[in-house]
Amino acid sequence: MSITMTKQDFGTRPVERRETDNYVREYVEPFVDKWDELIDWDSRAASEGDFFIRVLKERGAKRVLDVATGTGFHSILLREAGFDVVSVDGSAQMLAKAFDNGRKRGHILRTTQADWRELNRDIYGRYDAVVCLGNSFTHLFNENDRRKALAEFYSALNHDGVLILDQRNYDAILDHGYSSTHTFYYCGDNVSVYPEHVDPGLTRFRYAFPDQSVYHLNMYPLRRAYVRRLMREVGFQQIETLGDFKETYHEQEPDFFIHVADKRYTGDPA
Structure with missing residues (x-):
């Protein structure tokens, strides 16, 4: 029988809690319930525009694996844009919220709870694209975990697939x-x-909310060049990194980087 956690657990020394598996104790139900308040779907959709849809369509992607579904924002938008989407998250609370959000918008999400390090054990088939968004990759604290997760993403892709990771x-x-x-x-x-x-x-x-509630997330500070190197080392052939959806930027300016990594070998025919 599963027990729903209502309070985050970082132990007595929170800044010493540097473990990949701790995310399960961080995404407790009250925090998940407030996640959409943090994101604001309408504002986020307006800020992103059609960037992800355009990148996927340019590559002819149809089947998409959203490995960091969260409360379902990108899974639902991609479904509404015509993609065949499977939604994955390591947090049961997040998946439950995503399923509920999908149903409210007239969609039945296909959800799977899975650990990225063993992703292909829990999913079926291969995908044209894997998307890992919302700064989620930063939950991996161990380099072996990061390499394993990227290798699992790579394996989940068709030969000409693409990984989009922010x-x-x-x-x-x-x-x-x-x-x-x-x-x-x-x-x-x-x-x-x-x-x-x-x-x-x-x-x-x-994270502090208007009702005075406060939550925390412990994250590993990934450097841009480091992530790009790991992607190349697991096999991705061509990697483009944008800053806040722009191709040209000063390194200090963007809030977020978006890596678009192609699996296809440079010499492969289109």
């Missing part, structure tokens, strides 16, 4: 301190998001 601009946070325009991703009004602790091995974000 992350916060941790380079700017580590090198220059935190600054965010909140133009992308976190669009909710009156919601405060900032890192209350930063060091080379941990960024601990604090």
